[in-house]
Amino acid sequence: MKPAVFDYHSPVELEEALDLLDEFGYDAKIMSGGQSLIPMMNMRLARPQVLIDINNIAELDYIRVTDTGIQIGGLTRHFQVEESKEIERVCPLLTEGMKLIGHSQIRSRGTIGGSVAHADPTAELPVMLTTLGATITLASSEGVRTLTTDEFFLTYLTTTIEMNEILVSIDIPISPARTGYAIDEFTLRKGDFAIVLAAASVTLSEDGTVEAATLCLGGVDGVPVLLNEVTDELVGKVPDPAYIAECCNQIADLVDPEPDIHATSEYRKDLCITYAKRVLERAAARAVLR
Structure with missing residues (x-):
């Protein structure tokens, strides 16, 4: 057509x-x-x-990394973030997550701003940005405003962006030392939209216990879902796999995904538990290595 x-x-x-x-x-x-x-x-x-x-607006195409944060212009392509050595050094979650987005042809043309503004609940970027505590800056002829992901994403394919606004940048704070990240997803084929995806960050104290943690799921609601009930139980504890599994088992009572042609609600719940465990374990292990 x-x-x-x-x-x-x-x-x-x-x-x-x-x-x-x-x-x-x-x-x-x-x-x-x-x-x-x-x-x-x-x-x-x-x-x-x-x-x-807007492809010819050069001022929206950039990556800037400072001691306090990462700023990415709305017109920056996925592959630019994927291949950035600076981002890989300070925020490996972005590097890892970008590789899950579609195929290389998609990442060569798709933009950060376009993906975030599209607000697909099974997309990787909204989940990653929510996990990282990112903010989103919108511009109009009246000025600019900056929103948290919770303020920006409303529901399926719907955001609070106004008809006279353009998404101009994403800002991501630099995480403290001893922070590890992980992202993973279940798809029917490589490059397909995720049935369920999960991302996590874990920051460890000097004694090896969890100082802070974030767990975010996609594909279970109209927006990325933060599961603070799970991560709050990890704080102050040693993040061994058995304890992580115990904390994640409550997820079936915390999410209520809608069934569709790809998966039942119960199957999605099972996937949520499995992938939540997986990313939290990986993030904790990587926090030790950093």
Whole structure:
């Protein structure tokens, strides 16, 4: 199929793109990588009257790493994050997670901002950013605002971004020493959307007990799900596999995933427990090594 007729604009500056959004409002759609939007347009699930292609806005394409955090421009491609040695050094979760996104062709065109704004609950980036405590910065002609992931993601494919806003950057704080990360997912085939995915971070104290931990699941709700009930029980304890398993067994009572053609609710619950255990164990082991 082919998309419905639309007008096309290709601004070279952010200000120009924001002016176009003000002019066309709800009739316009932003396109960056186009990995989700173009298929939707081809199937006529999306029919924007105006397409604003921001690929030529160079100011949105960057990776900056400082002593306190990582800032990634909204137009930065997945492969750029995947191949960044600086990010691998300070935040290996991003490096590991990027390799799970689709295939190399997808990662060569897909953008950070596009993936996050699309807000697919089975996508890797929303889960990783929630695990990392990232913030999301949006710009409009009226100014900028910065949101937590909890404030940004609303439900399936829905965020709080306004029709006159563009996602311009992601900010991720640098984790303390002795922090390990892990991410894993269950898919029917390599490159498919995940049935369930899990990501974790574990920070250890000098005595080897858990100082802080985060566990986030995707594919079980309309937004990434933080399971603080599990990680709170790990704090102050030695994270041996048996104790991690004991803490994770309660997950079946904490999540209520909807059944679909791929998996029943009970099967998804079982996957949540299995993958939660796996990523917490790996993150704890890696925290010891760092």
